[in-house]
Amino acid sequence: MLEEFCFRVGNIFFLRLGELKKGGTSCYCRENAFLHAIITALLLEQDEVVVMDMPAGVEHLSRGTARGVDVLLIVTEPNRRSLHTAFLVDKLAADLEIKRVAVVGSKVRTPEEAETINRAFPGKVIALLPFDEALWSGDGVPGPAFQEAVERIKEALAEERVG
Numbered sequence: 001m002l003e004e005f006c007f008r009v010g011n012i013f014f015l016r017l018g019e020l021k022k023g024g025t026s027c028y029c030r031e032n033a034f035l036h037a038i039i040t041a042l043l044l045e046q047d048e049v050v051v052m053d054m055p056a057g058v059e060h061l062s063r064g065t066a067r068g069v070d071v072l073l074i075v076t077e078p079n080r081r082s083l084h085t086a087f088l089v090d091k092l093a094a095d096l097e098i099k100r101v102a103v104v105g106s107k108v109r110t111p112e113e114a115e116t117i118n119r120a121f122p123g124k125v126i127a128l129l130p131f132d133e134a135l136w137s138g139d140g141v142p143g144p145a146f147q148e149a150v151e152r153i154k155e156a157l158a159e160e161r162v163g
Contacts, residue, residue, distance in 0.1 A: 072098050073101075073153070077106050078109075101124065101126045102126045103117065106125050126156040127149045130146055
């Protein structure tokens with residue numbers, strides 16, 4: 001089933017959760033029940049990894065869909081609304097007893113924005129992704145600073161420095 005619903009690169013499966021429906025069509029109860037069943041029953045080989053991209057917000061956590069994940073990366077931008085959502089996600093992760101939680105700052109433009117994220121989540125920030133015009137416009141490959149930040153995320157996960 002994983003092969004049918006995921007995009008795979010090597011030993012990594014990418015599972016995107018929560019496609020947006022049209023307004024007024026219905027709730028996400030069936031989809032969440034299905035995702036919960038997949039995640040609960042998921043058995044991976046020792047060297048396989050599943051990356052789940054969940055939409056911004058707390059629904060997947062409040063419904064328990066993300067229960068049992070090994071690592072939760074909270075991605076936040078350095079603005080009040082995004083930080084508030086990140087705080088809620090962090091709290092719900094604790095409620096679900098997710099042991100390894102880390103924060104990644106995104107679209108960071110200034111040292112002040114970096115400090116805002118670090119101060120909001122002391123000891124939990126594993127990387128700060130700089131704002132990258134090439135990614136924002138969709139016109140190119142990310143620059144070296146962005147690529148270095150991605151490497152820091154990979155290293156932190158590999159060394160189990162998360163959590």
